[in-house]
Amino acid sequence: MDVRTPITLAAADRPDRSGVQGMIYAGFGALPAGRFVLLRITDGPAARSWVGRVATHVTGAPDPGTRSTDPTAVQLAFTATGLAALGVRTEGQDFGRPFVEGMVTTHRSRILGDVGASAPTSWQWGGPTAPVDVLVVALAADDSALDQLVEGLGIAATGSGVEVVCAVPTRMLPDAKEHFGFKDGISQPRFAGEEGTAGAHDTNWSAVAPGEVVLGAIDQAAQRAPVPTVSARRDSTNALTASGRGVVELGRDGSYLVLRQLHQDVAGFRSWTLDQSGGDADRAAELAARVVGRRQDGTPLVAFDDGAGQNDFGFANEDPEGLACPLGAHVRRANPRDGRRAIGDETSQTDPTSTLKNTKRHRLLRRGRAYGPPLADGATVDDGVDRGLLFVGLNADIERQFEFVQHHWLNSATFARPGEIDPLVGPNDDGTFTVPGEDPIRTRYRGLPRFVTVVGGAYFFLPSRPALRYLAALTD
Amino acid sequence: MDHSVFTIVAPVIPGRHDELVLVLGGIGPDPSANPTLPLGAVPGLHFASLTIHDAGPGGPELIFELNVDGSVAEHLPQLVKGVRPGLDAVFGCCTGWSVTADDAAAVGYLRRHVVDAGAFHVGNTGRSVDRIQQEARLWQAVQGHLDDLRRDDTLPGAPSQIRQAVVDFVAARPDLAWALVAPAPNLTTKELADRKAAKATFFAAAIGAAVVLLPVTLIGAGYLLVRECLDKPDDRDADPELVALLEAFEDLDGHVQNHLTSVIPIKPGWFRLNLLKLVLRAIETLARTDFTRGSLGGISSIHFAHWSIIDDGQTLLFVSNFDGSWESYLDDFIELAHIGLTAVWSNGVGFPRTHFLVTEGATHGLQFKHWARRSQKLTPVWYSAYPTLGVTGIDANSALRRGLSGSPQPEEVQTWVRQL
Numbered sequence A: 001m002d003v004r005t006p007i008t009l010a011a012a013d014r015p016d017r018s019g020v021q022g023m024i025y026a027g028f029g030a031l032p033a034g035r036f037v038l039l040r041i042t043d044g045p046a047a048r049s050w051v052g053r054v055a056t057h058v059t060g061a062p063d064p065g066t067r068s069t070d071p072t073a074v075q076l077a078f079t080a081t082g083l084a085a086l087g088v089r090t091e092g093q094d095f096g097r098p099f100v101e102g103m104v105t106t107h108r109s110r111i112l113g114d115v116g117a118s119a120p121t122s123w124q125w126g127g128p129t130a131p132v133d134v135l136v137v138a139l140a141a142d143d144s145a146l147d148q149l150v151e152g153l154g155i156a157a158t159g160s161g162v163e164v165v166c167a168v169p170t171r172m173l174p175d176a177k178e179h180f181g182f183k184d185g186i187s188q189p190r191f192a193g194e195e196g197t198a199g200a201h202d203t204n205w206s207a208v209a210p211g212e213v214v215l216g217a218i219d220q221a222a223q224r225a226p227v228p229t230v231s232a233r234r235d236s237t238n239a240l241t242a243s244g245r246g247v248v249e250l251g252r253d254g255s256y257l258v259l260r261q262l263h264q265d266v267a268g269f270r271s272w273t274l275d276q277s278g279g280d281a282d283r284a285a286e287l288a289a290r291v292v293g294r295r296q297d298g299t300p301l302v303a304f305d306d307g308a309g310q311n312d313f314g315f316a317n318e319d320p321e322g323l324a325c326p327l328g329a330h331v332r333r334a335n336p337r338d339g340r341r342a343i344g345d346e347t348s349q350t351d352p353t354s355t356l357k358n359t360k361r362h363r364l365l366r367r368g369r370a371y372g373p374p375l376a377d378g379a380t381v382d383d384g385v386d387r388g389l390l391f392v393g394l395n396a397d398i399e400r401q402f403e404f405v406q407h408h409w410l411n412s413a414t415f416a417r418p419g420e421i422d423p424l425v426g427p428n429d430d431g432t433f434t435v436p437g438e439d440p441i442r443t444r445y446r447g448l449p450r451f452v453t454v455v456g457g458a459y460f461f462l463p464s465r466p467a468l469r470y471l472a473a474l475t476d
Numbered sequence B: 001m002d003h004s005v006f007t008i009v010a011p012v013i014p015g016r017h018d019e020l021v022l023v024l025g026g027i028g029p030d031p032s033a034n035p036t037l038p039l040g041a042v043p044g045l046h047f048a049s050l051t052i053h054d055a056g057p058g059g060p061e062l063i064f065e066l067n068v069d070g071s072v073a074e075h076l077p078q079l080v081k082g083v084r085p086g087l088d089a090v091f092g093c094c095t096g097w098s099v100t101a102d103d104a105a106a107v108g109y110l111r112r113h114v115v116d117a118g119a120f121h122v123g124n125t126g127r128s129v130d131r132i133q134q135e136a137r138l139w140q141a142v143q144g145h146l147d148d149l150r151r152d153d154t155l156p157g158a159p160s161q162i163r164q165a166v167v168d169f170v171a172a173r174p175d176l177a178w179a180l181v182a183p184a185p186n187l188t189t190k191e192l193a194d195r196k197a198a199k200a201t202f203f204a205a206a207i208g209a210a211v212v213l214l215p216v217t218l219i220g221a222g223y224l225l226v227r228e229c230l231d232k233p234d235d236r237d238a239d240p241e242l243v244a245l246l247e248a249f250e251d252l253d254g255h256v257q258n259h260l261t262s263v264i265p266i267k268p269g270w271f272r273l274n275l276l277k278l279v280l281r282a283i284e285t286l287a288r289t290d291f292t293r294g295s296l297g298g299i300s301s302i303h304f305a306h307w308s309i310i311d312d313g314q315t316l317l318f319v320s321n322f323d324g325s326w327e328s329y330l331d332d333f334i335e336l337a338h339i340g341l342t343a344v345w346s347n348g349v350g351f352p353r354t355h356f357l358v359t360e361g362a363t364h365g366l367q368f369k370h371w372a373r374r375s376q377k378l379t380p381v382w383y384s385a386y387p388t389l390g391v392t393g394i395d396a397n398s399a400l401r402r403g404l405s406g407s408p409q410p411e412e413v414q415t416w417v418r419q420l
Helices: A044-055 A078-085 A097-101 A107-111 A143-152 A264-278 A281-292 A331-336 A352-362 A399-410 A465-474 B019-025 B072-091 B103-112 B130-152 B159-173 B189-212 B214-230 B240-246 B271-288 B326-336 B338-345 B365-375 B391-402 B409-420
Strands: A034-039 A071-077 A135-142 A161-169 A229-231 A247-249 A255-264 A369-371 A386-394 A431-435 A444-449 A452-462 B003-011 B044-055 B061-069 B114-116 B119-121 B256-264 B304-312 B315-323 B383-385
Touching: A034 A078, A034 A143, A034 A369, A044 A071, A044 A078, A044 A465, A071 A078, A071 A143, A078 A097, A097 A331, A097 A399, A097 A452, A107 A399, A135 A143, A135 B240, A143 A452, A161 A369, A247 B061, A264 A281, A281 A331, A281 A431, A281 B119, A331 A399, A352 A399, A352 B326, A386 A399, A386 A431, A399 B326, A444 B130, A452 B409, B003 B072, B003 B119, B003 B304, B019 B044, B044 B130, B044 B256, B044 B304, B044 B315, B061 B072, B061 B304, B061 B315, B072 B103, B103 B114, B114 B304, B119 B271, B130 B159, B130 B391, B159 B409, B189 B214, B189 B271, B256 B326, B256 B365, B256 B383, B271 B304, B326 B338, B326 B365
Parallel strands: none
Antiparallel strands: A034 A135, A034 A161, A071 A135, A071 A452, A229 A247, A255 A386, A255 A452, A369 A386, A431 A444, B003 B061, B003 B114, B044 B061, B044 B383, B119 B304, B256 B315, B304 B315
16 A cells, blocks of 8 residues: 655644754664653742753754764653643643643543552552652763763752652663563654655655644644644743734644653563463463564564565555454554454444554654663563653644543454453453464453553643743743 | 434423432433333333433423334333333423323323434444343353363364354353344345435435526525635634533443433524435435444444434434544544534534535534534433443454354355454
């Protein structure tokens, strides 16, 4: 199938590359040492000055077609309570409702699967007992450079107006893997219509209009997600774009950042796959691959084009019944590409091109990092050490993208096989996972436990660099 | 087997509104087995809801949505027989109901207040409540048996042998043996042929009239374009408190389904009302012929949904019982079915800017979602006979059952076995 037509966008319809924070365009893979620092604002005016000081360190995007060469990187994002503490009052267009309400509401917890062991009441941060206002992402080449970088941000300095709620050291595991042992972050949306950003070959699967991630740019529906605005009178920097009627665009070139701290039970994952395979390591690896939907090195389970970073493949024609990659496998739920199909569904979504187009309305740009040391090779008993993933998803509409994928694809009991949810990240409690097959029939795995537990989370806004200057210059 | 999809709309007695709210509030938490109106006791009932529409032309109205097996005439006596005391409690708050009247009179009252669907969609055509529930139990039992065979290493290798093993298992279970009898087709060949003939007649008549009365058609089209330019889209955001209230009743534990009730004032005037009736008629015709296999224009998550015109042509009512979240349902609408949707709802006040009846409209996704939320009414009572089953899952259960009878070809057996 060919949907590789490049789209051209006028400058006004694209993100302003000089204004965005760098993570919109860069994963900073050359900076393996990291720390995600979650802060509470204790003094609004003081915190504004602190934001102004940190803003000068905030890293921008690399030039088109190049990788970031910054020796360190700093990114800054705020929750709704954080923006309020700094004195932000929207006028005209408000922020999106999920951001305003925050990740923790009764309904959101239901649809996100934040129940039982993942309930916000037991979170380390972001829950009712430990709310957060600010996220600082600090990245460096090694630990000592990182210490120096974080020290220089003056978080702990007297009169900074902020205090640390939680600081999570992150790392990059060898071969870009996550703790379960699988290569992560292979499938990413790439902005169509921009030089040097869309991969040469896998454009058809990955190209999305930049407005799916960056506010103010054109999205897949040829529209713009609402850009939050503030009164022009309070913009002493004149840094923000006017939007008519006395308001300026605070949100332009920003993005909503979803942060979730996901504890991974690596020993549990290994021992369950081994148990189900009668202790046979090869069969366990095969089962683990079916659960994930890729092999450990990232190889897709369906036929794919070798030249394009393990990402040039669809499901509709290659594997409509899930005989290679199960319909309920994690990557197939998280990104069903051109083949969204539940068992029993004979009529819907038969046109792969339109399915792919619909799927692209729900993509997320992921910038997560692992935390905690890897579990010893082959160990199947938990060592009691906390490890997992700090999931970072960037999107323009939290409801249509992050929450939709989480609720309607990953956690949906009607998406693939009735009664089953995502076998890898779903809140399973005695769950079921079916591997379709002809040997001679499907294999049903019962008693599926929960491998991933949410231990923290919040919705942030990642402002543009001009918007950071606006925040710093606010007065009451 | 056919379904009937309708509402009963009755005016609330002035001064009894608050009492009715309390009655519905008592039913809502356990609609299946509450002591007042145990809807689970009503035979042939798939989905039902009870909503108060506060802004009826003569004051508040009760809207009782029913999606049932068989005809309205067959169903209403069963309803009255099953839950008469509950109907007394509810309709006792409505004008003209008599708690002392006999059951025949009660049926007559309901009958007089029935509003037929202007256009409806059914996800699982031709299947009764009993059959849907039975086939779900069959699926569970067969899956469990297959797991047992595999565990005991007695699973045969050839597809035909596997099928025989399943047939033998079912035959040995008195509670499942019904499944070996071939089910009636979801839609008989004659039914489909009749419907297709009706569709051909309708569209031939519509196109014929449009051509014969070309000047009238052109004037009508021109008038529509002018009206569309003058119409004022209501692009306010939905009240966050309303949305939070609605969400409190959505995505409930143990449900894969949700419900929505939407009440929209129709744009005033003869022209819009009749245009709307024509559009609903066209959609109804298509729904009975082209969308009988689970999907409505690519959306395969709708169990029962219908539009109807109430309040003497002033109000457009939409009720839907669907799988998944509100957000995903609306996204499906916007991405897959925006043309039909816009053709209907652009006749409602405040709908996003539309041209030529079908373009733009719902494609203004976010604006449309806010409009849809603003039009929504809280549904205090919502009943589903099978809250854990999705439309596609019900189809999968039926496919399993169909494969147990008859003498299928080897390749059919192979497909059936693969989909177990």
